[in-house]
Amino acid sequence: MPEASRSTQAAKSAAGPACHAGPPAPAAPAGAARVALIGAPNVGKSALFHRLTGHYVTVSNYPGTSVEVTRGSAWLGGRPAEVLDTPGLYSLLAWTDEERVARRIVLSGEADVVVHVVDAKALERMLPLTLQLLESGRPLVVALNMIDEASRLGVEVDARRLSARLGVAVVPVVAVEGRGVEELGRAIAAALAAGARPVRILYGNSVGEAMLSVRERLVGVYPVDPASFVALLFQGDSEVAAEVARREPDGGSAARAAVDRATTALGAPASYRISVERRRLSGELLDGAIVRAGANPPRWLDVLGRLLTRPATGIPVLLIVLYFGLYAFVGQFGAGTVVDWLEGGFERYVTPFFESLFAPVPWAPVRSLFVGEYGLLTLGLRYAVAIILPIVGAFFLFFSVLEDSGYFPRLALLVDRVFKPLGLSGRAVIPMVLGFACDTMATMVTRTLETRRERVIATLLLALAIPCSAQLGVILAILSGEPLALAAWVAAIAGSFLLVGALGARVLPGAPARFHMELPPLRRPRAGNVFLKTYTRMHWYFLEVLPLFLLASVLLWIGNLTGLFGVAVSALTPVVGLLDLPPETAAVFLFGFFRRDYGAAGLFDLDRAGSLDAVQLAVAAVTLTLFVPCIAQFLMMVRERGVRTAVGMLVFITPFAFGGGLLVNLLLRRLAG
């Protein structure tokens, strides 16, 4: 055991008042070395902290923040030390307030020794941060925690070899049992005695040269090696950019220009290239230093993971995934086979049963509320259970498989280049992907995008060209037998997405958004995870859809009784007539404004009734997809983007949707001869 002190230490520093309820703690002795435990969440930092410091600790807010940092005192190598347990940190590129505080502790140089606590079971994912910490030049020790669990899983780490390669002590520990903690204490003391030393990470593939070209421009005084700041400048970190501007005599302009030049020279997102290099270097460092007996992750997953992010291979794979997942599984199986089966059940058993149940009711209006044309049971319940639920169920299953495999972040990297001319970055994949599940939810997620310009464009594209799961399933099902109509729909929607995005990027001023992401590993989807996620989403959807579908039926029933519904349909009939669509389609558009999926179910009914030919199906599908978003999505647009922007989008989308339908009608009629 290290010489752990049982004394407490006051947090009466600039850190603010102690939040920890307990006896006042004595101040840390003068000259106490400061040791910061840094690492990802759940790697055992707190357990190690308590092993190093004993039970009496203080918790205080980090200066200027509401983020808590725990402090305790210890005797390490015969001298007093203050140990800091910091919030979880995956990378020096910080996203959350907690991460920013942990990063500040590293970059401010306030720690005399940094202990990087890593999970020995997931060393591949932890080592890129080790490289970043090494780059800072501060004395570093790696605590290889949970070595026992790793061993049980067949993972053996050669700490000595890894230590020799990194040039710092790597100490295997089991923090919860206290094993290895004494050795760790000695290693910390040795690192303290050795002091800070510059370390240069040898990045390859032109990344090293690019970083060096920026590093040479930094002439200010920095508390740690400025190399740490360089990588973050490339990654577009605004806090670090401000810090560099403050420390450089020219306000950081030379460094900024060097970053821009180097980024152009690299020809790919620099942040991504740096991240890839760090992973490559981590792999080299671990080669031969880690052995996974019987638990080796399949190499083919690594290879596939790389292929998915390269346009030449990633785009064909994306098309295959969309064909089998969306078209074959959701469109043909979910919206075809399963819906046919359930619809048959409703027609043969459920509807006749309800009709017989309400047959004795003498008042026709009351009877029609339950079993009429727009009846609660014959329309609302049937739409929700027999049409929409199997479609969204199939979609959510497909979605959960992709989600659990780790495909989505790779898709974000793949489309980052495509999204750039649309004023978006790969990060916009998150709302776009979620939009296929629910556009309302996705509109809310646009707030996580970096710039206002990006948020506005993403909101507009979600409202215009991203169909929700039910709408997508129905459209794929009704167009699956008509290849030309399906091609026209795909071309119209994809064309609208690209055209409006590109126009939006030209009209709206602003700098292009940057995108950086650490990729989680690609993995085989687990059946349990997929089931849980699919069930949870279906459960939510059904609970949301059923009451709203029933409410829609009641509103339609009232509208039918009062004649208001007929007036609205009559007003829309000339418009749908312009598109060569039958008058019944006007009702479907009205349904669609209430809810996209309700409109989709109405279109499905029209197709089943044989009311539409192939061209009309394509025209109706295009117009309905582009048509104004449902009420819930519109309210979210108002909330997120403001009334003026939301109304402006509505005013743009409505004629655009009908114009798009008109154009598709003209083109297809001409092609049909």
Next chain:
Amino acid sequence: MTCAFCGREFEEDRGQPACQQCPLGADCRAVRCPYCGYENPVPPPWLVKLRHWLVPHDAH
């Protein structure tokens, strides 16, 4: 919980409940990841328990 998009771990109560701000006020049982903003579905506790009971070593 682990974010299904970025793979980072966060406490469930550190994520923002997504449905609180939905105009429908629906209980979609989704929690937004504080790192990337992705909305993660949160399975009902009984289902999670059932899964652990059926497959004790299968990590969620």
